Amino acid sequence: MSAQLVAGEHGVLRVFNEAGVFAAADVHVARRVAALSGAEIGDHELVALALAVRAVRTGSTCVKLDRITEIVPETPEPGDGAAPAEPPAQMPWPDPGELVRTLTASPLITGCPTGPLRPLALVTSDDGPLLYLRKYFRQEQTIRDILAQRRAQRPQVEAPALAAALNEVFGSDVDDGGYDRQRAAAALAATSWTTVLAGGPGTGKTYTVARILAVMQALLGSDVRIGLCAPTGRAAAQMQASINDHRADLTALRTAPVATTVHKLLGWRPDGSYRRGADDRLPYDVVVVDETSMLAVSMMSRLLESLRPDARLILVGDPHQLSSVDAGAVLADLVERRDREDTPLPEAFEAVAAAPAGEFDAAERLALADGVITLTRGHRYGGQISEVAAAIKASSGTDVDAVIDLITGEAAQRFADDTRGRVILVDPDELEPVRRTVVEWARRLRATANSADAAGALAALMQHRVLCAHRDGRHGVSGWSRAIIGWINDDLGAGIGAAGWYTGEPILVNRNDPTHGIFNGDSGVVIGTGDATRVVFARGTGVLPLYPSQIADSSPVYAMTIHRSQGSQFGAVTVVLPDADAHLLTKELLYTAVTRAQNQVFIVGTEHELRAALSRSVQRASGLGSAVREIGG
Numbered sequence: 001m002s003a004q005l006v007a008g009e010h011g012v013l014r015v016f017n018e019a020g021v022f023a024a025a026d027v028h029v030a031r032r033v034a035a036l037s038g039a040e041i042g043d044h045e046l047v048a049l050a051l052a053v054r055a056v057r058t059g060s061t062c063v064k065l066d067r068i069t070e071i072v073p074e075t076p077e078p079g080d081g082a083a084p085a086e087p088p089a090q091m092p093w094p095d096p097g098e099l100v101r102t103l104t105a106s107p108l109i110t111g112c113p114t115g116p117l118r119p120l121a122l123v124t125s126d127d128g129p130l131l132y133l134r135k136y137f138r139q140e141q142t143i144r145d146i147l148a149q150r151r152a153q154r155p156q157v158e159a160p161a162l163a164a165a166l167n168e169v170f171g172s173d174v175d176d177g178g179y180d181r182q183r184a185a186a187a188l189a190a191t192s193w194t195t196v197l198a199g200g201p202g203t204g205k206t207y208t209v210a211r212i213l214a215v216m217q218a219l220l221g222s223d224v225r226i227g228l229c230a231p232t233g234r235a236a237a238q239m240q241a242s243i244n245d246h247r248a249d250l251t252a253l254r255t256a257p258v259a260t261t262v263h264k265l266l267g268w269r270p271d272g273s274y275r276r277g278a279d280d281r282l283p284y285d286v287v288v289v290d291e292t293s294m295l296a297v298s299m300m301s302r303l304l305e306s307l308r309p310d311a312r313l314i315l316v317g318d319p320h321q322l323s324s325v326d327a328g329a330v331l332a333d334l335v336e337r338r339d340r341e342d343t344p345l346p347e348a349f350e351a352v353a354a355a356p357a358g359e360f361d362a363a364e365r366l367a368l369a370d371g372v373i374t375l376t377r378g379h380r381y382g383g384q385i386s387e388v389a390a391a392i393k394a395s396s397g398t399d400v401d402a403v404i405d406l407i408t409g410e411a412a413q414r415f416a417d418d419t420r421g422r423v424i425l426v427d428p429d430e431l432e433p434v435r436r437t438v439v440e441w442a443r444r445l446r447a448t449a450n451s452a453d454a455a456g457a458l459a460a461l462m463q464h465r466v467l468c469a470h471r472d473g474r475h476g477v478s479g480w481s482r483a484i485i486g487w488i489n490d491d492l493g494a495g496i497g498a499a500g501w502y503t504g505e506p507i508l509v510n511r512n513d514p515t516h517g518i519f520n521g522d523s524g525v526v527i528g529t530g531d532a533t534r535v536v537f538a539r540g541t542g543v544l545p546l547y548p549s550q551i552a553d554s555s556p557v558y559a560m561t562i563h564r565s566q567g568s569q570f571g572a573v574t575v576v577l578p579d580a581d582a583h584l585l586t587k588e589l590l591y592t593a594v595t596r597a598q599n600q601v602f603i604v605g606t607e608h609e610l611r612a613a614l615s616r617s618v619q620r621a622s623g624l625g626s627a628v629r630e631i632g633g
């Protein structure tokens, strides 16, 4: 029985609650909204309400009603005290067709006797009927409408001016590595109001952003107003540092704008409202959003409302990574949109950056005309990691053998002699290779930190990181941190674990602190001793040193969750797979974890767990990828 059982719930929601399909919060909110409606709410409408609430809680903006019977109970997080749910053989799901008929006439859709309350929205789509909490339907509609308006027009750019700007920034030599998609991305950004710049880690997204900004300055003047932002403070600080570094060898980038969080850009207020919106637009001519995969639907709709129609928007990110914590997977939806019209490419783009025949297939050409370009050439690493990452992306739930073969089968033999880029499956009962790597990492960290070598200590810090799916439990951050501390103490006689800072301690910042320039998720290391003790953080190629007293909220970091590792890269990572039935174990989680590594990946788990990860995909239902029409509203 689940620990989340709602006391006193005896109605239709009880069986779903007992089975672990609906959490207590879903049941409570559904009951509360039904009561507020003042109308007679039937059992099927109650189930629909709870489904819509559950959808948002689990990251979707809506429910695909044709597929409700595929919903599986959630497995509890380790350590939350709940025993796994035992679903009955047959859940009493309403028939989807009947549910749509009931909802079409329901006061929850058409309007309630108590007032203007219409909490649900029902729409038709390419994926069949979709059910929303109305707030999320409105946000999606805002995104859809504004993007359509922005798509209907193109900025006026003359081909000769664009060619000159591209040549100034990228040079005029033809790259013998084939069609240059980075240059094409800059041409697309100059000739579209909205551009989506997608690509995996190391494909040069930030490199390209720096050049896009330089092209904009060449075209629009160096006083062009640029807003750089990212969903988290850490991602914003990282982008800022990289763009600053790029200025060293990119003279065409005359000034580097200041990056901030999307919240701050939009003027977030403590009451949860935003200063910026349709009535108070952002002053920028160009807005760049980095790590857009982490942007929730609510923030995206607010950002779009806040843009001037004649401001260029450039959305940057990897659509295959884990999505935002809040509802929505907007970047993936925009990259995979299925209702694209066959529109011509911008004339100036065709004139200066047209791809040779065969470079883009029909679908990619449609995407390009829609402002979406995907960088495909890796600039950071190759080898087995890249091939495994590509195979994870390409795998479908039922066809995972290619990935397994690349990691443990015959295909893996090709990489046997490589010293870099390896992906190795480690049996959880034979952890010696991981232990050796961790101890060596700690040894280097301590040596560099003891000699107060900030750059060396930061390089050592980023050489290895253990990544877990969960915070708690045997396979989680807490269990692994304990094990790692034990290994380090045994091998180095370090005596770690006592309270207080110690030289060589790796730390993770838990709260944004813009005053001192550190952000939630930043990792740093304690160096030096006595009065010379500092905690240092990497900022691009530079170092940010702080006094320990300046760090208000941090914890030692021997392992971290894969979610928190997004946006960071390490020399090597050890990815700890949870039990095969953990609902967090998905191919997006595995892809995100594997692509955090530059040189080596250990995957601690069994082939069974690996297959479980690959066979499950994060299902985020949304209506953004297809045309929709509201019914019954």
Ligand SMILES: Nc1ncnc2c1ncn2[C@@H]1O[C@H](COP(=O)(O)OP(=O)(O)OP(=O)(O)O)[C@@H](O)[C@H]1O
Pocket: 182, 199, 200, 201, 202, 203, 204, 205, 206, 207, 208, 379, 380, 569
């Ligand atoms: N065309 C290029 N020529 C030379 N070096 C490049 C090129 N494109 C990218 N690089 C280099 O490759 C590395 C990775 O690029 P970059 O950091 O821009 O990738 P990214 O896609 O933003 O990666 P991540 O998503 O991990 O932040 C950087 O060192 C960058 O300078």
